[in-house]
Amino acid sequence: MKHSISLALFLAALWWVLSGFTKPLLLGLGVVSVLFTVLLARRMRVIDAESHPLHLTWGLIRYWVFLIKEIVLSNAQVVRLILSPSAKIAPHFVKVQTKQETDLGRTILANSITLTPGTVTVSIDAQDLLVHALTKETAQAVIEGQLDLRVPADAEQPT
């Protein structure tokens, strides 16, 4: 239930950003749209702790700031590889163990790995991530598991 309410609030904010009109008719239609969307989402079973991790809100915000810094740094690495004529790329696969217990944690980690250039998550199999790395150095970062440590921990198992 609390996830439905949070989704409704989020969608209402989204509606306001999209519309920007304050005419009563459009605001009314906005309320109807938000309610309809929440009902549809409930029917499609897409609202739960996995898609609306309320318990992680602050952790996620802090994590994003960290992630964006990480993205910029590793982008610089890949740009250098593309531009230098003699760059040695050594593409290879690495298997990494993650300590993320939940699907949500794994998703956040896997998408973060993909977002930082030089590494792409290829598949997830329980605790094992198969990662494709562009060079030895970029692989190193994933093996060390900096990101894995920073992913906001999931205390409760999503249902």
Add this chain to the structure above:
Amino acid sequence: MPNHVILRVVAKVLIPVITLFALYVQFHGEYGPGGGFQAGTIMAAGLILHVLIFGQRVTRKMISLRVLRMLGACGVLIYASVGVTAMLNGGRFLDYNVLAATPTGGQHLGIIVIELGVGLTVATTLLALIYIFIERIRSSD
């Protein structure tokens, strides 16, 4: 599918957003780009994402083909009944001006209701088409 962890989580986040966006386009046809047809397509796209990720059977359990057919017909009915209401009010078929006290108010109301009918029919028909396509592929194997 157990291996589609990432797709599943991201789709769960995106589907409500796409749905709300469709409704936004639906109701802002007069002010920005959009209207009933586009909104229906976007709505269908969100539902098709659900079909792609969770599988047709799961989506079908939530919105069956029968319901889709009914809603699609309802859309056409809404469209036609606006036209007929205009005739009952003494105008021509789909003559918006006579729907409300003032011509502008009538046009406003008429367009919103008509677009709703169009959107409903387009969204449901597109999803029904996807269901039927998948059925065909399965039976031809």
Add this chain to the structure above:
Amino acid sequence: MMLVAAAVAVLAAMALALARSLMGPTVFDKILAVNSFGTKTVLLIALLGAIAGRADYLDVALLYALINFIATVALMKYAEYGGMEANDEGEG
């Protein structure tokens, strides 16, 4: 002026992606190129909005960002399974 230069740069990047999508060699290269092309289209539409000075275009860009993803998922499913519904056997 600055915006036009940026538009030229985006178009150049789009041309490069298009070249890759034509060259292949595998179907995955093509989908990757098309996906990248789509991201650049989003940027181009947003840029056109800035050139025209209208925020309406941003709705289109926003929508394209969402739909481009669905297209990639659909294409990738088709490439992976040769059909749209092969994952029906899974638990979903």
Add this chain to the structure above:
Amino acid sequence: MIWSEVVAAILLILGSALLVIGGVGLLRFPHFYSRLHAGGVIDTLAAGLFLAGLAFLFGPTLGSVKLGLIFVFLLFTSPTACHALARAAHVAGLREPTQAEEEQQWQK
């Protein structure tokens, strides 16, 4: 020229440069998996810089918020699409060429 336009110009130039570099990488890298890094991934940062530049031009309006939304959606969808592609290729049995083949390709 006011300062916001200068900032916008810098961000747009950086973003455009990254976009073109990503495109070059898409053409230049030798194999599907390495192209994945160049094409799919650099686009995210490039798009971020680009949209931030445009946001400076739009100023503090709803337009800027929409640009931010576009970026957030790209942050969600782009790595997911990338992963889906990599997974599909992996499942389909597309393999990484051996080191020797790789270097040979790179020389060309």
